[in-house]
Amino acid sequence: MVQSEVINVSNLDLTFETNDGPVHALKNVNLEINKGDFVSFIGPSGCGKTTLLRVLADLDEPTDGNVTVNGVSPRQARESRAYGYVFQAAGLYPWRTIAANVKLPLEIMGYSKEEQLKRVKKVLELVELTGFEKKFPWQLSGGMQQRASIARALSFDADILLMDEPFGALDEIVRDHLNEQLLNLWKSTNKTICFVTHSIPEAVYLSTKIVVMSPRPGRIVDIIESTLPVDRPLEIRDSKKFIEISQRVREGLRAGHIDE
Amino acid sequence: MNKSYGLDSDNKVLPVICVITFIVVIWYGFSILLNAPWEFDKAKRNSITLSTTELVSNTWSQKRPKLPTPDQVLGEIWDTTVNKKVTSRRSLIYHVLITFYETIYGFAFGTGLGILLAIGIVYNRATAMSVMPWIVTSQTIPILALAPMIVVALGSVGFGGLVPIVVIAMYLSFFPVVVGMVKGLKSPEQLEIDQMKTWSASKVQILFKLRAPRSTPYLFTSLKLGIAASVVGAIVGELPSGNGGGLGFRMLTGSSFGNTLHIWSGLFAAALLAGSLIAIISIVQRLVLKRMALES
Numbered sequence: 001m002v003q004s005e006v007i008n009v010s011n012l013d014l015t016f017e018t019n020d021g022p023v024h025a026l027k028n029v030n031l032e033i034n035k036g037d038f039v040s041f042i043g044p045s046g047c048g049k050t051t052l053l054r055v056l057a058d059l060d061e062p063t064d065g066n067v068t069v070n071g072v073s074p075r076q077a078r079e080s081r082a083y084g085y086v087f088q089a090a091g092l093y094p095w096r097t098i099a100a101n102v103k104l105p106l107e108i109m110g111y112s113k114e115e116q117l118k119r120v121k122k123v124l125e126l127v128e129l130t131g132f133e134k135k136f137p138w139q140l141s142g143g144m145q146q147r148a149s150i151a152r153a154l155s156f157d158a159d160i161l162l163m164d165e166p167f168g169a170l171d172e173i174v175r176d177h178l179n180e181q182l183l184n185l186w187k188s189t190n191k192t193i194c195f196v197t198h199s200i201p202e203a204v205y206l207s208t209k210i211v212v213m214s215p216r217p218g219r220i221v222d223i224i225e226s227t228l229p230v231d232r233p234l235e236i237r238d239s240k241k242f243i244e245i246s247q248r249v250r251e252g253l254r255a256g257h258i259d260e
Numbered sequence: 261m262n263k264s265y266g267l268d269s270d271n272k273v274l275p276v277i278c279v280i281t282f283i284v285v286i287w288y289g290f291s292i293l294l295n296a297p298w299e300f301d302k303a304k305r306n307s308i309t310l311s312t313t314e315l316v317s318n319t320w321s322q323k324r325p326k327l328p329t330p331d332q333v334l335g336e337i338w339d340t341t342v343n344k345k346v347t348s349r350r351s352l353i354y355h356v357l358i359t360f361y362e363t364i365y366g367f368a369f370g371t372g373l374g375i376l377l378a379i380g381i382v383y384n385r386a387t388a389m390s391v392m393p394w395i396v397t398s399q400t401i402p403i404l405a406l407a408p409m410i411v412v413a414l415g416s417v418g419f420g421g422l423v424p425i426v427v428i429a430m431y432l433s434f435f436p437v438v439v440g441m442v443k444g445l446k447s448p449e450q451l452e453i454d455q456m457k458t459w460s461a462s463k464v465q466i467l468f469k470l471r472a473p474r475s476t477p478y479l480f481t482s483l484k485l486g487i488a489a490s491v492v493g494a495i496v497g498e499l500p501s502g503n504g505g506g507l508g509f510r511m512l513t514g515s516s517f518g519n520t521l522h523i524w525s526g527l528f529a530a531a532l533l534a535g536s537l538i539a540i541i542s543i544v545q546r547l548v549l550k551r552m553a554l555e556s
Contacts, residue, residue, distance in 0.1 A: 057458055058457075059454050059457060059458070078457070078458065078460060079460050081459070081460060083458070084458075085454075085455070085458040087451050087454070087455065088451075089451060091449075091451050091452055091455055093470075093473070094552065094553035094554060095473050095551075095552035095553060095554065104459075104469065105459040107469070108456075108459045108460075108461045108462075108465050108469070109459065109460075136553055137553075138553055156459075
């Protein structure tokens with residue numbers, strides 16, 4: 001099978017000018033992501049994992065280097081609505097129902113009324129929120145709100161899904177459940193997913209490729225191609241392979257800290 | 261056991277009654293004090309001495325008192341509302357209605373102007389830099405000094421009657437709306453703006469789908485300040501306008517002819533008008549914000 005490249009990052013550098021002087025957020029980052037990959041970015045806070053995701057989404061601009069998404073610049077990719085972005089907070093509008101929240105990007109992009117309804121129905125099914133269309137965000141639990149936010153990012157059917165610690169604020173049990181659902185969703189839609197996390201088990205469980213990052217300056221210290229099978233029940237986390245990969249991630253994180 | 265030491269809504273009534281009673285007692289006291297000299301003069305002219313009871317009852321029932329008693333004011337209000345036709349210039353309601361219309365028009369135009377200016381300021385740096393200082397300066401000029409000039413200037417180009425008064429009411433009411441709405445339109449979080457950006461939303465879409473709804477709580481706060489300012493503007497505007505009518509006009513003529521009952525009844529009516537308008541906005545505010553789940 002020929003793998004087609006979706007995201008290419010070469011020699012990326014990003015420095016923020018702050019009141020306390022320049023902060024080197026990303027240094028010499030090189031990365032390739034293929035279609036259908038599930039890539040996790042893991043590292044301690046300040047390692048630039050969120051910044052890297054924001055660069056891919058054209059929310060932050062690199063100081064130097066070259067980034068392409070679907071073969072074009074991040075800005076062109078954003079303008080052609082190439083990706084859906086899920087933020088750390090669900091960011092649902094309290095004055096809109098769940099259905100109306102999911103519909104919001106479709107309204108903005110000018111889909112017809114029928115198409116809007118059809119798509120909302122479809123993505124709410126995907127995240128198992130059918131029946132909650134008319135509820136308001138405050139009537140839903142945190143996990144359900146985040147699922148609605150994922151549905152919203154999926155609604156316009158972009159090939160790429162960028163997720164910035166979407167389950168970071170949720171408790172362990174809800175998180176496990178959502179991870180399982182997310183894997184199913186990824187398998188059934190064949191989307192390319194970039195997923196920022198600071199949890200090792202989450203990264204190993206979900207990913208086909210794990211990018212280990214380190215702070216000051218933010219950089220990539222290891223890229224691990226996962227050898228886990230595509231079908232991953234939750235129990236896989238007790239397997240030998242899973243533990244081996246986890247160890248390698250941990251070593252990468254530690255190595256990044258030693259040379260400070 | 262009720263452990264709250266503060267005042268909850270159940271026992272607000274007692275303190276309010278206490279304060280009102282206190283004010284009324286003081287008021288009657290001052291009525292005696294201020295109206296007594298005239299009684300003494302009269303007694304002197306007629307060479308009689310007044311007993312304390314006579315003095316008190318006389319000072320509380322003068323035809324043209326320096327300070328009318330609360331019951332005289334209430335009597336005046338009753339007389340000029342219930343016993344007069346609304347179309348009569350002697351009716352208090354006639355004057356309240358005039359001030360009410362001026363207030364509403366001034367408020368509507370002021371709110372519109374305020375919202376437009378706020379949008380301009382939020383979206384355009386040049387507007388923010390050039391207009392904002394003038395907006396602030398405009399509010400430092402005493403409206404009492406400005407009002408006659410507005411009346412004369414607009415009158416000279418053919419805009420008499422209500423127009424100058426509406427303009428003055430607008431002049432006072434747009435300011436809180438600008439200030440509140442600039443803050444409100446800027447109130448969405450960075451995350452919400454970024455989110456809109458990931459969908460490549462246009463500025464107009466961001467305005468209507470995000471900034472406007474987010475600014476609703478700020479809008480209502482501004483509206484309450486704006487309508488109160490508009491009532492003041494309408495009354496101040498009526499003073500130099502001469503013969504148009506309205507509560508300001510009534511209070512002014514009361515002052516000119518020494519009719520304190522007209523002044524006090526006008527004052528009460530103005531307070532009641534402003535209070536009711538604010539109460540109406542508060543009710544709408546509560547309903548809308550509850551519906552939008554934006555209560556804080």
